[in-house]
Amino acid sequence: MRAQRHGGKRPGMVYFNIMVTKVLKIEDPENVSPEMLEPAAEIIRAGGLVAFPTETVYGLGGNAIDPDASRKIYAAKGRPSDNPLIVHIADIDELEAVAAELPDAAVKLICAFWPGPLTLVLKKRMIIPDATTGGLPTVAVRMPSHPVAAMFIRTCGLPVAAPSANLSGRPSPTTARHVLEDLDGRIDMVIDGGSAQVGLESTIVDVSTETASLLRPGEITLEMLRGVVPGIQVDPAVTGPVADGVKPKAPGMKYRHYAPKAEMSIVTGETGRVREKILELAAEQEAAGKRVGILAAEESAGSYGRGTVRSVGTRADEETVAHNLFSVLREFDALDVDVIYAEGFEERGIGRAVMNRLRKAAGYRVIEV
Ligand code: TXA
Ligand code: MG
Numbered sequence: 001m002r003a004q005r006h007g008g009k010r011p012g013m014v015y016f017n018i019m020v021t022k023v024l025k026i027e028d029p030e031n032v033s034p035e036m037l038e039p040a041a042e043i044i045r046a047g048g049l050v051a052f053p054t055e056t057v058y059g060l061g062g063n064a065i066d067p068d069a070s071r072k073i074y075a076a077k078g079r080p081s082d083n084p085l086i087v088h089i090a091d092i093d094e095l096e097a098v099a100a101e102l103p104d105a106a107v108k109l110i111c112a113f114w115p116g117p118l119t120l121v122l123k124k125r126m127i128i129p130d131a132t133t134g135g136l137p138t139v140a141v142r143m144p145s146h147p148v149a150a151m152f153i154r155t156c157g158l159p160v161a162a163p164s165a166n167l168s169g170r171p172s173p174t175t176a177r178h179v180l181e182d183l184d185g186r187i188d189m190v191i192d193g194g195s196a197q198v199g200l201e202s203t204i205v206d207v208s209t210e211t212a213s214l215l216r217p218g219e220i221t222l223e224m225l226r227g228v229v230p231g232i233q234v235d236p237a238v239t240g241p242v243a244d245g246v247k248p249k250a251p252g253m254k255y256r257h258y259a260p261k262a263e264m265s266i267v268t269g270e271t272g273r274v275r276e277k278i279l280e281l282a283a284e285q286e287a288a289g290k291r292v293g294i295l296a297a298e299e300s301a302g303s304y305g306r307g308t309v310r311s312v313g314t315r316a317d318e319e320t321v322a323h324n325l326f327s328v329l330r331e332f333d334a335l336d337v338d339v340i341y342a343e344g345f346e347e348r349g350i351g352r353a354v355m356n357r358l359r360k361a362a363g364y365r366v367i368e369v
Pocket of ligand 2: 163
C-alpha cells in the first residue's frame with residue numbers, strides 16, 4: 001500500500017505489492033441483486049480473484065478464460081498447477097461455449113441435478129485455456145444453485161474458474177471466516193453470504209468417456225446418480241489411496257487434502273467397540289504426554305471423559321455430519337491437539353462422501369476393530 005501511495009518509484013527501494021482483502025457482506029442471500037455484486041464482478045473482469053459462497057463450500061473465483069487469472073488462483077492457494085480447476089456457469093446456455101460434446105449421460109444428469117452440487121467432466125473447447133484444466137483435454141463444469149453464486153457468475157458475464165477457497169492441503173472453507181483464515185491478503189475480495197449449506201465439495205462425475213464414472217462422492221449420492229444413469233462406475237481413487245506412479249482421473253485425488261495439522265486415524269467397526277478402542281488409544285497417547293482430539297458422533301461424544309471431544313452431529317442425520325465435518329477439522333487445528341481419533345461413519349448415501357474426506361484427511365490410516 002505504502003509503495004502505491006508514494007507514487008513514483010525511487011531507486012534502491014524494494015516495492016511490495018501488499019493486497020488488502022475486502023469483505024462484501026450479503027445480509028440476505030435470497031435477496032441479492034446484480035448491483036450488490038457489481039464491485040466483485042468488476043474485480044473478476046479485471047483479472048482479479050474473489051472468493052464466493054456456493055451451496056457446497058466457498059470457491060476462489062477468477063476468469064476461467066484468462067490463463068493469468070488461473071495462474072493467480074494456483075499461486076494464492078499454493079496449489080500444484082497440474083490439479084485442474086472447476087469452471088462455474090450460471091445458465092445452461094453457457095455450457096455450449098465451454099464443452100465440446102454433450103453425451104447422453106450428461107444430458108440426463110444435468111436435467112436431474114442442475115443447478116446443484118454436481119460437477120461434470122466433459123471434453124473441453126479451445127476457449128478454456130490449458131492453465132485452467134492443468135493441460136487436460138477435458139473441463140469440469142458446475143452450475144451452482146446458491147443464489148449468491150448464481151447471481152455473481154451471471155453478473156461477471158463469463159465462466160468463473162473456482163477451486164475451494166482454502167490454502168492447498170487445508171480443509172475446504174464453509175464460511176467467509178474460514179476463507180480469511182487461509183487467504184487474507186492473498187486475494188482481492190471475499191463475498192460473505194453466510195455458511196455453505198452442504199459443507200462438502202460437489203460430486204464429480206466423468207462423462208467424457210464411454211462409461212461414466214464417479215470421481216468424487218458428494219451430496220448427490222451414487223444411489224441418486226445410478227437412479228438416472230444406472231451404469232455409473234466408481235473410480236478406485238474414491239475409496240483407496242492412489243498408488244505411487246498411478247495417474248488418477250481427478251488429479252486432485254492424489255494430494256493429501258483436507259488435512260488437519262495433527263496426525264489423524266479413523267477407527268471403524270461396531271460403535272461400542274470403536275469407543276473402547278479410541279479410549280484405549282487416547283489413554284496411551286496421553287500417558288506419552290500428547291494432547292488428543294476425538295471426532296465423534298453426537299450419540300457417543302458425551303461418553304469419552306478424556307481428550308478434547310468434538311461432535312459432528314447425530315448418526316441419524318448424515319447431512320448434518322457432512323455440514324459440520326470441515327469446521328470441526330479446522331477447530332482441531334486451532335486447538336493445537338497432537339493426534340486425532342475419528343469415529344468412522346457408514347459408507348452409504350452421503351456417508352460415502354464423509355468417509356472419503358475423512359480417509360484423505362487421515363492419510364488413509366484406518367483402524368478396524
Ligand atoms: O463444490 C465444489 O466442487 C467446489 C465449489 C467451489 O464449486 N469446488 C471444488 O474445487 O471443490 P477443487 O478445485 O477444490 O476440486 C476440484 C476437483 C479436483 O479434485 C480436480 O482434480 C478435479 O476436480 N477436476 C477438475 N477438472 C477436472 C478434469 N478435467 N478431469 C478430472 N478431474 C478434474
Ligand atoms: Mg479443494
